[in-house]
Amino acid sequence: MYAIEVDRLSKHYNGLVAVDDISFQVPEGSIFGFLGPNGAGKTTTINILCTIVKPTSGNAKVNGFDCLKEPDRVRQSIGIVFQDTTLDKDLTAYENLLYHAILYNVSRRVRRQKVEDALRFVDLFDRRDDFVRRFSGGMKRRLEVARAIVHQPKVLFLDEPTIGLDPQSRKSLWDFIIRLPEEQGVTVFMTTHYMDEAEVCHSIAIIDKGKIIAAGSPAELKKQVGGDVIYLKTTDNQESIRLIRNHKGFDAELKDDEIFVPVTKGDACIPELIKLLGDRVTSVRMQRPTLNDVFIKLTGKKIREEVQDSSDQLREAIRAYRRRFDRG
Numbered sequence: 184m185y186a187i188e189v190d191r192l193s194k195h196y197n198g199l200v201a202v203d204d205i206s207f208q209v210p211e212g213s214i215f216g217f218l219g220p221n222g223a224g225k226t227t228t229i230n231i232l233c234t235i236v237k238p239t240s241g242n243a244k245v246n247g248f249d250c251l252k253e254p255d256r257v258r259q260s261i262g263i264v265f266q267d268t269t270l271d272k273d274l275t276a277y278e279n280l281l282y283h284a285i286l287y288n289v290s291r292r293v294r295r296q297k298v299e300d301a302l303r304f305v306d307l308f309d310r311r312d313d314f315v316r317r318f319s320g321g322m323k324r325r326l327e328v329a330r331a332i333v334h335q336p337k338v339l340f341l342d343e344p345t346i347g348l349d350p351q352s353r354k355s356l357w358d359f360i361i362r363l364p365e366e367q368g369v370t371v372f373m374t375t376h377y378m379d380e381a382e383v384c385h386s387i388a389i390i391d392k393g394k395i396i397a398a399g400s401p402a403e404l405k406k407q408v409g410g411d412v413i414y415l416k417t418t419d420n421q422e423s424i425r426l427i428r429n430h431k432g433f434d435a436e437l438k439d440d441e442i443f444v445p446v447t448k449g450d451a452c453i454p455e456l457i458k459l460l461g462d463r464v465t466s467v468r469m470q471r472p473t474l475n476d477v478f479i480k481l482t483g484k485k486i487r488e489e490v491q492d493s494s495d496q497l498r499e500a501i502r503a504y505r506r507r508f509d510r511g
């Protein structure tokens with residue numbers, strides 16, 4: 184049985200194709216990762232599945248309910264954690280969840296219990312009477328997960344749940360997410376642009392510019408890269424890439440300042456590459472393929488590039504603002 188079925192879904196915004204003819208299924212009780220850089224179409228897809236946005240064409244079903252024809256039944260059967268936080272900072276953790284339980288018609292008889300169970304699940308029971316305004320970013324995210332499961336949905340949508348969190352909080356949030364299918368009986372649909380996080384998903388789809396460019400389990404996708412990946416730094420990248428490409432059985436591509444060489448057996452190939460390039464080589468490292476390598480191989484770019492760019496832009500904007508402010 185599938186918790187989510189998407190068939191040839193598209194969404195156009197005045198000429199811009201945000202989602203471009205995508206199809207996929209998510210089996211019940213699994214964790215599905217929807218991976219892609221900023222602007223790939225992840226949030227738009229979630230919004231369609233949650234019945235917030237209407238597709239331009241195609242079909243989608245959630246828990247067997249048609250997103251276009253039965254939006255109310257879809258909504259009753261799902262939980263959502265939006266990309267931007269939507270907690271009420273002036274209420275306590277407990278109040279935020281209670282308010283939500285009332286909105287979702289959780290019966291008065293079990294309401295308190297459900298709220299307390301959800302708070303315990305994310306380890307925030309002891310902080311239930313604190314105002315959300317005092318919570319750290321990681322705690323807020325956990326509270327949002329708790330809120331999204333209070334009414335016992337069958338599918339939980341998490342849109343970039345770990346964005347902006349420090350590595351430790353990301354890890355701790357993940358520890359709760361991976362327990363959701365078994366302990367809460369929900370299917371998890373989550374988006375992220377952190378490729379490494381998706382390793383724990385049962386299946387993933389990689390989306391770029393509105394199109395799904397690969398899908399499968401993390402292991403299946405990594406197999407597509409081949410064996411290992413060797414990264415080389417050299418004094419002359421252009422000449423080195425030419426030499427590697429001319430060498431039988433090798434391919435090479437420049438990624439940032441490193442040459443990326445997918446090979447079957449890394450340890451055997453390193454001596455061969457060094458012999459080929461001589462003292463042009465300034466550093467060598469080998470990696471088992473990661474989901475990041477899958478993305479690089481499929482698109483020719485790193486998934487974090489855009490993110491880096493936008494944080495650089497943000498820093499520049501803040502600097503410009505400060506300069507103006509200082510001048511008075």
Ligand SMILES: Nc1ncnc2c1ncn2[C@@H]1O[C@H](COP(=O)(O)OP(=O)(O)O)[C@@H](O)[C@H]1O
Pocket residue numbers: 196199200201219220221222223224225226227228
């Ligand atoms: N309401 C909207 N109107 C116009 N364009 C939109 C709207 N929502 C999203 N887009 C565009 O659709 C594309 C996909 O956006 P989105 O789904 O938010 O991507 P992601 O969540 O992967 O970062 C982007 O180019 C974005 O600017």
Ligand SMILES: [Mg+2]
Pocket residue numbers: 225226227266342343
């Ligand atoms: Mg988004």
